[in-house]
Amino acid sequence: MAKHSTIDEHSATTSDAVNFTANKSKGFFSKLRRHKDEESTGSGHGSSSGRENESPPAIEIKVPSHRMKRNDQKNDIKPTSHPSRGRSVKSAPTIVQKPTEKDANPRCHLPVVEKPKPRSRAPVKENHARPRLAITPEPPSLQKQNSSPAIVQKPGENEINPRCQIPDVEKPRPRFRSRANENPRLASVPELPLPKQQKTHRIDDNRKISNDNSQTYTGRDSNSSSRRPSTGSNSPQAFLDHNTFRRHLARGAQAPVGDVTVVFTDLQGSTTLWEKNPTAMKAAVDLHDKIIRRCYGAHSGYEITTEGDAFQLAFQHPIDALAFALKTQVELHKADWSPEILALDDASEKDGFRGFRVRMGLHHGRTKSRVHDVTRRTFYEGEAVDIAKAMEGMCHGGQILTTVETWRAVSGISEQVLGSPQVMDCGEHELDIRQRNEKGPLSKRVVQLVPKEYAFDYFAARGREEHPGAKHVRLKKESDVVGRKFAPLKTKKQVSASFVDAPYANGKVTIVFIYTKGTDDLPTEIRTKNLRILAKGVRSLLMQSNPPGYECQEENGSWMLAFGRIANAVSFGLRLVEAIDRAPLKGNIDRSKMFKIGIHTGPFTSMGPHTVTGRADYFGPVVNRAARVASQCELGQVLIGIPLPSGETPCTPDFGSKIITKLVGIRKLKGLTVDMALFSCARAPR
Secondary structure (H helix, E strand, C coil): CCCCCCCCCCHHHHHHHHHHHHCCHHHHHHHHHHHHHHHHHCCCCCCCHHHCCCCCCCEECCCEHHHCCHHHHHCCCCCECCCCCCCCCCCCCCCEECHHHCCCCCCCCCCCCCCCCCCCCCCCCCCCCCCCCCCCCCCHHHCCCCCCCEEECCCCHHHHCCCCCCCEEECCCCCCCCCCCCCHHHCCCCCCCCCCCCCEEEECCCCCEEEECCCCCCCCCCCCCCCCCCCCCCCHHHHCCHHHHHHHHHHCCCCCCCEEEEEEEEECCHHHHHHHCHHHHHHHHHHHHHHHHHHHHHCCCEEEEEECCEEEEEECCHHHHHHHHHHHHHHHHHCCCCHHHHCCHHHCCECCECCCCEEEEEEEEECEEEECCCCCCEEEECHHHHHHHHHHHCCCCCCEEEEHHHHHCCHHHHHHHCCCCEEEEEEEEEEEEECCCCCCEEEEEEEEEECHHHECCHHHHCCEECCCCCCCCEECCHHHCCCECCCCCCCCEECCCCHHHCCCHHHEEEEEEEEECCCCCCCHHHHHHHHHHHHHHHHHHHHHCCCCCEEEEEECCEEEEEECCHHHHHHHHHHHHHHHHHCCCCCCCCHHHCEEEEEEEEECCEEEECCCCCCEEEECHHHHHHHHHHHCCCCCEEEEEEEECCCCCCCCCCCCCCEEEEEEEEECCCCCCCEEEEEEEEECCC
């Protein structure tokens, strides 16, 4: 029961006040006015001679502290403790009169309903303000990154505005912004500012590459918080940004999903190295592991497993995987290897190598992932994993191999993001695995990447140095150039020629241009299928030559080919014209008038791998002359162009009794300084 005061002389008035609470406030005011009238006239319950000089009792209003205004603190009203919200007993309100308050404010004697006390075993103290909410936050090192915001109530809020007690919401700490004292693992990593106004490239969820001037990158999907800025150079910032590395350590590596780039690494000659110096190898392998983990950590890599000195890694996008591979090769070359290691054959400093020679194979494709029962690490299965392992298996130490499909996904931004590595076409090879649908052996075209600073400059090593007015022509020497060169791949079977097979001996080459006609009027779908059939036929005939011909370029049914001998080029052109009759082409096509084939042989100035495709690219007058000869061909004709100095009589070339050559004419072709003798070639009748 609530506490209240009793008035002996005015019990009737108190009873009436209680009834007021049960009824409404209107009755209370009427009785209160009647009570005042009786006091003024000396009648009623309180009119006695002995009490005429006594002031009538006033009404004491008990107000909870949380409902009091600041100006009420000047009065003698004492607040009571705020009752608990969980009340279950409904008691009648109590009105208390205080004799000393009538004259202070006679017009404001309003009753306040006193809330009942809670049902609690512990006594409730009076004159105790409502306790404020105070939540002590956890230490920052123990807070989770995705924790709910903490509610903090500032002291003194109830006195300022007791009717509007709105707590302040403490914002959670930003992700990956913790300082070194909050995360001890980052104490040793220096924090450097990001480079300003850098143009970066990102890959969105649709696997499309787009340009952006913001400091974000697509190592992951757009929903991921992991982004890597790119500077587009071979400097350390282009591959290993310190702030990115700090964020990676703070959040921990995330396992890629869906289409994944799988990377396999292995150390060349590790068994021999351990046998020769096991003491030095222990420290060297530790350094090797540290470099690989630091490099893949900077590019959002995920370590699947290790086996000795071999790593299996996964990346969400091929651009991250290729950046990791290139940067690792650079870091291994610059590492602080001990003199004992550098004295060994498989780790000596020569030909662009220094220290451990690590081979790397990678491929991007669809995979299936699950968590290992023992290691609790995510590992991957599928054809993409098998292809990546096969790439690593055919590598040499210090070599990076990937498939042409993986390289095409990033080739457009290699100069800006990867620092312009040297790209080399290694040809198509049959892999040492079988397709999962049991269709037979699987073959892939392979691409090699080498960091720019350690690449062998083929353009400076192959070709002729011709100076105006000089009587002699000097051939370039490969011994004058230093860089990484690799032996042919260790493969099961080579299906097409590689850059290594491109002709360059004596600084001469035979260039062939092929133009396809009669397919432009076909529907797009049929035309695409026919061009695919023609490309397959051209590549098959190239491998039948001895030595094989090399495909430099191909675009919409036009080819640029290279041969070491002009006789092989003529034989190839005639076989192509004959094979078109047996090709399973679609649509109405005149097969006898489908190709224009022009051939020219001569010296070249330089040759080397193309910046994007990695195929052999020749420079010199021989290329333009072959293209002009092909433009003079009739449909279905194989034409040879031989430069003819002024005043000389053309000499008919002899290719044996099976091939007939005929002079078409001597013409001055557009842009050429010499006349060109044109000869048509045909198969001799049997």
